Amino acid sequence: MSETVLVIDDQADVRQLIGVALKEAGYRIVEADSGPTGIDAYHANAPDLILLDIGLGSMDGLEVCRQLRALTTTPIIFLTSRTDEVDELVGFAAGGDDYITKPFSPKVVVARVNSLMRRNQRGDENSKTVYTAGPITLDTDAHEVQLDGEPLELTRTEFDLLLALMENPSRVVTREALLQRVWGDWYGDSHVVEVHISRLRNKVKKAGGPSVGVAVRGVGYKLGLDG
Amino acid sequence: MAFIRERQPEVLAEAVRQLSGCSLQQLPEVAHAVSGNVGSYQLPEAHAAVMELRRVLGDPASTAADVEAARSLTLSVLRASESGSTHE
Numbered sequence: 001m002s003e004t005v006l007v008i009d010d011q012a013d014v015r016q017l018i019g020v021a022l023k024e025a026g027y028r029i030v031e032a033d034s035g036p037t038g039i040d041a042y043h044a045n046a047p048d049l050i051l052l053d054i055g056l057g058s059m060d061g062l063e064v065c066r067q068l069r070a071l072t073t074t075p076i077i078f079l080t081s082r083t084d085e086v087d088e089l090v091g092f093a094a095g096g097d098d099y100i101t102k103p104f105s106p107k108v109v110v111a112r113v114n115s116l117m118r119r120n121q122r123g124d125e126n127s128k129t130v131y132t133a134g135p136i137t138l139d140t141d142a143h144e145v146q147l148d149g150e151p152l153e154l155t156r157t158e159f160d161l162l163l164a165l166m167e168n169p170s171r172v173v174t175r176e177a178l179l180q181r182v183w184g185d186w187y188g189d190s191h192v193v194e195v196h197i198s199r200l201r202n203k204v205k206k207a208g209g210p211s212v213g214v215a216v217r218g219v220g221y222k223l224g225l226d227g
Numbered sequence: 228m229a230f231i232r233e234r235q236p237e238v239l240a241e242a243v244r245q246l247s248g249c250s251l252q253q254l255p256e257v258a259h260a261v262s263g264n265v266g267s268y269q270l271p272e273a274h275a276a277v278m279e280l281r282r283v284l285g286d287p288a289s290t291a292a293d294v295e296a297a298r299s300l301t302l303s304v305l306r307a308s309e310s311g312s313t314h315e
Contacts, residue, residue, distance in 0.1 A: 013238050013264045020230045055259060081263040103266020103274060106228060 002028040003117055006047035008038035008064065009079060010056050014102075018051060021106035022113060035059030039067055042074075049116055051109070052096070053079040069095040073143065075116040075156050079104070097157040098183075098192075115184040119160060131166040134210055134225040138166055147209045157182060158200040161193075165213060165223040174220035197221055231268055238268045239309040242277070247302055251291060254298065255284050265305075276304035 005027045009015050012033070019029040030045045032038035035056050042050070050068065054061035065076055078099040098112055131138045137146045140163065145152045154162065160182045164173055173181075178193050197213040204212050214224035242261045249257045258281050266274040283289050283297035 011260055011264055013234070013241060014267060016234070017231070017267055021228070055256070079263075081259050102263030103268075105267075106231075 002026055003048040004028045004030060004045055005113060006030045006032065006038065006041055006045060006050045008032045008035070008041075008050065008056070008061070009053035010034060011053070014053070014079070017106060018109055021110050025110045025114070027113070035061070035064040035067075038064055042068060042071065047074060048120065049113055050074055050076045051079060051100075051113075052076055055081065065095050069153075069155070073156050073159075075120065077112055077116065095155055097155055116156075118184055119156070119182065131163070133166050133169050133223060136162075136166070136204070136209065136212070136225070138163060147204065147207050150207070152203065152207055152209075154200065154203065157196050158203065161196055161200055162212065165221065169223045172216045172220050172222045176220075178220065193221075235268055235270060236309060238264055239270065239273060239305055242273065243302060243305050243309060246277075246280075246298060246305070251294060254294065255281075258284060270308060273305050273308045276301045 005022050007015050007018050007029060010033050015031045022029055030041050030047060032041040036059060052061045052064060075097045078096045079102060080099060081102040097116060100109060100112060129140045135148045145154055164178055164181045175190055175193050179190055201213045210225045212224045213221050215221055242265055245257050245261055258277055262274060262277040262281060265277060280297045280301040283293055
């Protein structure tokens with residue numbers, strides 16, 4: 001059965017363009033033209049990935065994302081026409097896994113969707129493994145992270161970054177290795193690593209945990225845990 | 228992508244309809260949405276025209292008359308593109 005992508009955008013032309021491109025790539029498409037109908041469509045279709053426009057009407061995309069994140073870790077790719085929104089989207093509390101700026105090429109949309117879908121599949125295929133480092137426990141099978149035994153909510157991207165660091169607890173992981181590991185063959189802006197690591201670090205700190213994802217200037221990041 | 232070429236006239240027509248039919252207060256959001264549409268449907272001249280409109284809208288020194296002049300210019304570019312794509 002085809003994997004399902006939910007496209008939430010109030011512009012019919014955009015939904016249609018994305019729909020045609022992704023159908024050609026073998027995906028099943030569900031469309032919604034507003035935040036509330038998008039959340040309803042999520043419940044009705046359990047999509048494998050969500051493309052979410054920021055500039056929706058009565059309920060904007062960030063609010064839709066917050067509501068979806070309370071329900072699911074399904075990957076979310078933001079669509080935005082505003083380059084000044086990008087740092088906010090990937091760096092702070094929005095909860096998205098990636099973003100695409102409008103105007104976009106249909107090929108880029110397909111490549112990004114393929115990349116995130118493959119990440120999910122890799123995660124699903126991994127054998128059950130639990131990693132522990134200091135107060136942090138990460139269970140790849142349950143897709144759960146605990147800090148001192150308490151659940152810590154992370155997005156898919158934050159989870160994958162933490163996993164990459166916990167798999168290599170005693171060495172620095174280069175920015176390129178993290179890009180390849182988490183984003184696959186997407187060759188986008190490596191700035192995304194920095195902002196997602198920053199968001200991961202802030203979440204762990206806010207929950208009372210140690211510093212994780214410590215930057216090693218000019219090289220990459222190490223797990224850290226140095227308090 | 229053949230689909231994009233086939234849809235271009237309708238996308239341009241919709242852009243003209245949206246930009247000409249909205250109030251001055253609605254124009255920033257409408258121009259924002261329209262710029263993404265025409266750009267994604269690979270209409271570079273139309274996209275550049277709408278981006279210029281967005282630049283005028285975002286300029287704190289712009290008056291209502293400046294914005295209406297920019298809207299008018301943008302619509303003339305879109306209509307010219309529409310006419311060109313219709314007759315291709």
